[in-house]
Amino acid sequence: MTRRRSVGRAFSPGLGISERDIPFLCRKVFRGDYVLRTKGTGLGLSLCEGIMRLNKGKMDIVGVRGGGTTVTVELPWCGEV
Numbered sequence: 001m002t003r004r005r006s007v008g009r010a011f012s013p014g015l016g017i018s019e020r021d022i023p024f025l026c027r028k029v030f031r032g033d034y035v036l037r038t039k040g041t042g043l044g045l046s047l048c049e050g051i052m053r054l055n056k057g058k059m060d061i062v063g064v065r066g067g068g069t070t071v072t073v074e075l076p077w078c079g080e081v
Contacts, residue, residue, distance in 0.1 A: 004077040011070045017063030025061055
């Protein structure tokens with residue numbers, strides 16, 4: 001039986017995230033060195049990753065420094081968790 005899943009994708013054309021930072025993004029209060037002057041707590045992606053894990057979903061982050069970032073989330077349909 002094939003499991004149905006919902007997929008969402010968001011792109012931000014901002015500063016982008018360097019590839020070396022991607023493995024650390026879901027750690028609580030992680031902030032890359034290039035965003036030290038930008039507002040934020042560093043909790044957002046950690047919370048999203050926790051929600052994905054609790055719901056048997058997954059999150060993929062692709063970033064290019066200076067070229068933006070794409071975040072893709074995938075969740076099972078309701079009743080299939």
